[in-house]
Amino acid sequence: MAEIINMPRLSDTMEEGVVAAWLKKVGDKIEEGDILAEIETDKATMEFESFQNGTLLYIGVQEGETAPVDQLLCIIGEEGEDVSDLVNGDSASSKDDAAKTETKDSSDSSNDNKKEESSADLPEGVIIVTMPRLSDTMEEGTVASWLKAEGDTVEEGDILAEIETDKATMEFESFNTGTLLKIGIPEGGTAKVDSLLAIIGPAGTDVSGIDTSAPATKKEEKKEEEKKAEKKQEAPKAEAKKEAAPAASNSTSTSTSSSNSNSSGRIFASPLAKKMAEDKGIDLGQVSGSGENGRIVKSDIENFKPSAGGSAAASSFVSVGTETFEEVPNSQMRKTIAKRLGESKFTAPHYYLGLDLDMDNAIASRKAINELPDTKISFNDMVIKAAAMALRLHPKVNTQWTDKNTIIAKHIHVGVAVAVDDGLLVPVLPFADQMSMQQIGGKVRELAGKARNKKLQPAEMQGSTFTISNLGMFGITEFTSIINQPNSAIMSVGAIVQKPVVKDGQIVIGNVMKITLACDHRTVDGATGAAFLQTFKSYIENPIVMYV
Template identity: 45%
Template structure:
């Protein structure tokens, strides 16, 4: 039967997206690997490849459509011998809805490049089974209730409940036949119920009512997916999950600026080998090396263990239209300043064009946010989970300091390390900043 092409989940946090462009039209033949569409997520614009061979029988969602839910059918693929007369749109949508209904989470589907973690909650199928049939098979399997008096809950719901300490017997399922699914766990976490001895659900603070202001006194800018995601994740990080604390330190830039000027003077002005180092390139390199010297600062908190990372994967905050994104310089401790500089420029350019791939901005171990170019001398950032800390870099400026009993002018910079106290204690954070300060103030040490 015809196979639905579903709205792909292109990142673990993606719930909906905009169908920016179709690269095919009805009646076109496609083969595995052909780029059939472009999807705008909350972070980037990504190409979607066909997985199966066939003919585009019907396009269900037009180009330019926004807020298309993950797993919603966007087109129909016809196999050999099938025709448009075989397409039953209502049946395809019902099948897709059942597949998503297992946990309210993205299900694997033919048009997605990468499979989501939610796939772990469904059993594997035969290698030759089509993706559309697989989704329907998974859905049927997940709807089968457990017997022998056991609580009806999906595997994913059970896993999250165990991680969060939720007692499933205190919850009421909203899935098929009363099955507890992912959305029930998320609701329990939001309302603060489901844990033994938990208090009654707290009333969520109300958002600002626009009616407080005269309509002619403002322009309303509609929230896009990126801004919604930023608001949700940072509120979750700052108010609910991560106990923040800041540490400040001042560093002298005299030798760094001299080294930067000398290296830039040596650089070819044009061609393949051309480069121009920034202070931020030195900051990223120094942070990576300091993390290697103080490995307990290069860590992630989980409910089971603290993960001490073997490499310094540095997320560099980049301001883009409508929000912020942190593309990652992977294994930054292994790279020279020239390569770090080139990677940051490339990542920032593609971030602003929304052309980053999920693997280029998801994960990482540590973040750097630099507002020095805006004249900000000191600030503290919110920890960007799953990182254990984020370093905020202020502007370099001449200040009066005491050297050898004399007041002299020196180029100084203030950095603030915001730590997740669950994983980075005050002493560890201070040790990291001390290592970072030595590297910044004596940049030749980065060569060792």
Template identity: 40%
Template sequence: MAREVIMPKLGLTMEEGVINKWFVREGERVEKGDPLFEVATDKVNMEVESPASGVVLKILYPEGATVPITEVVAYIGEEGEEVPVPGKKAPGEQPEAGERVAGEQVMTQKTETGTETAKERIKASPLARKLAQEYGIDLATITGTGPGGRIVKEDVERAKRALEEAKKQEIPVVEEAPVTEEVKGKVVPLSRMRQIIAQRMVESARTKPHFFVFQEILAEELVKMRERLLPLVEKETGLRVSYTDILVKVVAKALERYPLLYASFTEEGIVFHEHVNIGVAVALEDGLIVPVVKEVERKSIAQITRELHDLVERAKAGKLTPEEISGGTFTISNLGMFGVDAFTAIINPPESAILACGAIKKKPVFDGKDIVPLAVMELVLSCDHRIVDGAVAAQFMQFLKTLLEEPFALLL
């Protein structure tokens, strides 16, 4: 009997998903665990694997279709096996996109010239797939050197080494799709990610009464702390500790003293969360995503470095799970690596605050005797005034300033 492939529920709040792309075509054989299609939810893109081995008998929804959870999207079985047909249309009536009907269903995409194109499935050995998933590398970015262009273990290892070289760069580069002549003067439809970002940010700005607290800190000790931590963390993890890694730990220490800053507002009252779960905003090509480091108060800077590096790499590869981008209680957005002095950020619902971090720059500072060049950093805290008052926000920023300017205070 043909096996149903359904739209999975990938998160507690997920009600529907968009089929971004199919990795297979009707008539192709797949093995259990092979990727079938990619789903875009309101939080993340994920690949859905085949629940069984067999032939793809029928694909019911085209790319771009929005499908409710648990809805059947395809059938897998033995070649020639019949698939269920719920009913037929009246003579001359055209089937809706993605409807399960008798007859052929167009699953190819058409270009402006009418030429049909199909998405080829990525050829890779099982070991290569396993390693790529482990390393957080998108197979689509790898050129296969095996028979017939098949991606093998050596190709994945080579891609991993290339990523390790790239990560040593201090300034990240966010690639943006070029504005071509074909789109100038035209309306370009929003991506699913951009739609969700727009919806959530408008909702946050409309429902949360934001206020902002600006704080300048002397970052001399923070710079020295990172320099001392670099060889220690690299020896333990093989990774270079970043300022963001350190900020995650230091901010968590400050939040423990001021729990209102990582609480949430509800109509029933204020929810005080058990753990400090810090989200870190990561820029992607078509938007941004906020992976979450859970229970930061229990983790060392080395653990945070390792976990955050893994989350960021898989965020860029589109490999995060819904659990890894949910449950945040506070967010850090750092644009310092782009040379930004200061900025204000919109709170990420349902959180009550977000910290925006600017660049560390040398500036002339009066030290009580002379004007000397010192490293300075601008921090801006955005707060939900329904929960947090100005005095509490100011005290939090004062304590955070103390921790960053006197790192030994972390031991208190």
């Protein structure tokens, strides 16, 4: 008997999926465990396998198409079996569901006076594109740049915009074909998930009746920024009047230059150009863009030469006794860091345990290991391995607190804090206790590279049971960290320094590393944390035991 296979829910936040590719076609024989298709979720592209045997009789969602969870994906049954009733029956229910979904989306994107408006009021062929949820923790997004302009033709798979989430700046591609009729969120604009992002439809379609206004808060913020900009421009003008004639002349030319660079309002530049300008300390207002519509691109930054009067203008702008500030908008990542760490610090009762470690044996062991062919490990790899093995012997440190239960993780997933330009990311090493030091080192380098290039997938940052933060490479000898919830502990690792120590009754120069363990007192008592550190100390001071 034929069985209907629906679009599966492949993640806890998945509401719809895109069929990236079919690995079977109609008429193919299917065995249990065969991969039917690759399905793109809100987090990753995943393989979807069959739990049935039979023949693939019907495909309901074609490659590149999007369908909500539980919509008919395909039908598997006996060869030659008639499935027209199943197809027609599911199509009817799907249309009802689609109508409900369109009505809800139309209602959410309209104002309070139009909440009862249905999707039938949309012109034929017009599709509302909303702000996507590009990570499991994303609540709002910022449009970093639009790669299409109003009136441009859009093909399925074209990149519409670059959207900044709480974790990374990601490309957002179109799942529809048509003309970009309206942009609902301008570059630099921030909006909640599911807010109207753009409208795509047939060329020439009138969409003036669809409300695309940005939130009032955004408009107010822009007005405030304009007022602040006006005040900043008025201040140097007032100071210029007090200066001598030559200085007044220089100030006037500077003011004129500033006015010209800001006369068009927002400065348009590619994300790469912005990053390069920030790294080189270049003011984008002084750069002439060679891209489309005056957009500043990479080559403009590379070829930029500051004007001769630049330093004079800068020195005359800020006079003695004048206080100035620069307001930098918070990125989505920075907002999330502030929210998460604030919640952790003020809800989890932190306490701290510190320990000095004798690293002489670790230094000698690392030197010997790295002399082996194609082998290279770092002290951080040793720390991760020792912590993972110690967690196996002290499971109460590998826990999570809930109001009803303390959850003890039987697996050991170690999160490693990685500094990036906009803040901090914590990629996760799954089952770290089962990995060798060399495997740990290779995986850490891979994940750290992805983090710095904004290529980390959401799945690679989830599920940690313990976290390690290492600032030793910056020469920091001792520090404390805020627990990365829902973990119960985080280890802070300092630099290895040479200092006088007592060995066998003699004062000698030793290599010492300080570590600090921050614990959540709701789940980890002081004695429990201390026992964990003693075990960790026995491993790191005698690395050979980690190979036994």
